[in-house]
Amino acid sequence: NAGVTQTPKFQVLKTGQSMTLQCAQDMNHNSMYWYRQDPGMGLRLIYYSASEGTTDKGEVPNGYNVSRLNKREFSLRLESAAPSQTSVYFCASQGAVTEAFFGQGTRLTVV
Amino acid sequence: GDSVTQMEGPVTLSEEAFLTINCTYTATGYPSLFWYVQYPGEGLQLLLKATKADDKGSNKGFEATYRKETTSFHLEKGSVQVSDSAVYFCALSRDSGTYKYIFGTGTRLKVLA
Numbered sequence: 001n002a003g004v005t006q007t008p009k010f011q012v013l014k015t016g017q018s019m020t021l022q023c024a025q026d027m028n029h030n031s032m033y034w035y036r037q038d039p040g041m042g043l044r045l046i047y048y049s050a051s052e053g054t055t056d057k058g059e060v061p062n063g064y065n066v067s068r069l070n071k072r073e074f075s076l077r078l079e080s081a082a083p084s085q086t087s088v089y090f091c092a093s094q095g096a097v098t099e100a101f102f103g104q105g106t107r108l109t110v111v
Numbered sequence: 112g113d114s115v116t117q118m119e120g121p122v123t124l125s126e127e128a129f130l131t132i133n134c135t136y137t138a139t140g141y142p143s144l145f146w147y148v149q150y151p152g153e154g155l156q157l158l159l160k161a162t163k164a165d166d167k168g169s170n171k172g173f174e175a176t177y178r179k180e181t182t183s184f185h186l187e188k189g190s191v192q193v194s195d196s197a198v199y200f201c202a203l204s205r206d207s208g209t210y211k212y213i214f215g216t217g218t219r220l221k222v223l224a
Contacts, residue, residue: 035214040216041216042115042200042215042216043155043200043214045212048211058211090154092155099145099157099160100212101157102154102155103154104152104153104154105153
């Protein structure tokens with residue numbers, strides 16, 4: 001039972017480069033989320049998708065875009081990476097009456 | 112706006128010591144409250160939850176009681192083990208439809224043998 005799978009696990013980007021973080025879940029959950037985790041700040045919501053075909057901004061959406069490709073997949077795109085986006089990124093999914101399940105995270109460094 | 116405040120870490124304890132990690136919240140209405148745990152190199156896992164006032168969540172020897180009068184959800188364990196070393200996050204969720212969590216900053220626990 002894979003749960004929530006994120007790729008890649010580690011990435012180093014140069015300022016201005018773009019990349020897409022991938023997330024897939026196999027639990028048939030409707031809701032999916034992207035969070036970033038920074039030291040001393042806990043997890044902050046970037047974007048979420050309540051169901052296939054819908055996306056909404058969270059607390060810190062600037063500099064990011066998302067795509068809910070289908071019910072399983074929810075990707076996060078950085079169009080022009082900045083050092084301030086250095087962080088650990090977590091994807092999560094949630095069913096109607098369950099808690100959120102998190103992936104193992106992507107550690108991104110922008111130099 | 113809604114917020115969660117946790118005690119700052121790190122917390123260092125000897126094995127078999129008693130653990131308390133304080134968590135207080137600010138929210139309108141009646142949020143659900145959660146404790147998540149993050150082991151090194153892993154994602155967050157739900158440890159326990161409580162959905163209404165006076166509920167007690169418990170799991171793996173950890174407990175927390177939803178106290179509306181003090182807006183608190185303190186995590187306790189009577190006897191910690193080295194394997195409990197991790198980062199613990201308190202969180203709340205207020206939306207009934209989409210569960211958008213608000214997390215505390217996390218408390219790192221280190222248990223020494």
